[in-house]
Amino acid sequence: MIHSTLTPFISLFDLQNKKYLSHFSLTDASDEEIAHIIEWEDIIRIFSIKYNSDATKILISTGRDSQSNALIKLFDVENEEVVNSFNAHTDDINSVTFINNRTDGALFASGSDDTIIKLWDARALGINAKP
Numbered sequence: 001m002i003h004s005t006l007t008p009f010i011s012l013f014d015l016q017n018k019k020y021l022s023h024f025s026l027t028d029a030s031d032e033e034i035a036h037i038i039e040w041e042d043i044i045r046i047f048s049i050k051y052n053s054d055a056t057k058i059l060i061s062t063g064r065d066s067q068s069n070a071l072i073k074l075f076d077v078e079n080e081e082v083v084n085s086f087n088a089h090t091d092d093i094n095s096v097t098f099i100n101n102r103t104d105g106a107l108f109a110s111g112s113d114d115t116i117i118k119l120w121d122a123r124a125l126g127i128n129a130k131p
Contacts, residue, residue, distance in 0.1 A: 002051060002058060008044040010058065012077070024080060026060070026073065044071070048096045057083075059108055061093035072096060072110055074122060084122060090114045 001013045008026040013019070026044050045063035052059070058075040065071075070093045074084040089112035099107040099119070111117045 002049055004046040004049055006045040006047070006063070008046065010046065010049060010060070010075075022080070024075065026075075026082065047093055050097050052098050059096045059098060061088070061096040061110060063092040064090070064113075070112060070114075072108075072120070084125060086125060088112075088118065088120075089116065 001015050002010060003013065004010045010024045010026070012021040012023075014021050026046070044065075046060055047063055048059075048061040050059045051057070056077050058077060060071075060073040060075060062071045062073070068090050069087040070089040070091060071085055072088040072093065073082050075081070076083045088110055091113035093110050093112045095111045097109055099109055106122045108120050108122070109117060110120065
């Protein structure tokens with residue numbers, strides 16, 4: 001199982017063995033530094049997270065930041081790193097999901113408070129990241 005709250009932290013939990021496998025952060029800030037941030041929009045807030053079909057990649061959506069950007073991030077579980085990150089919407093992204101069972105996690109969708117649903121192909125994302 002994977003879980004998060006409205007923070008930049010993600011935890012992987014093994015339900016069968018009832019123990020945490022690992023914890024990841026999408027920021028370099030510590031828990032203590034995040035606790036002292038005054039503006040809610042100044043931290044990465046995870047709104048939705050999903051595994052791909054073989055649990056090697058995690059698709060992550062965030063809330064809108066102070067510049068009205070909401071991000072989508074693709075996280076590689078094995079290497080514990082973000083492999084792709086881009087501005088996807090102008091308001092909070094409430095949901096992301098992989099569209100097919102491809103293990104590369106190439107096709108996915110996002111839905112946002114900006115009232116737009118977007119379909120994405122990670123293979124086509126470049127510097128300008130357009131749906």
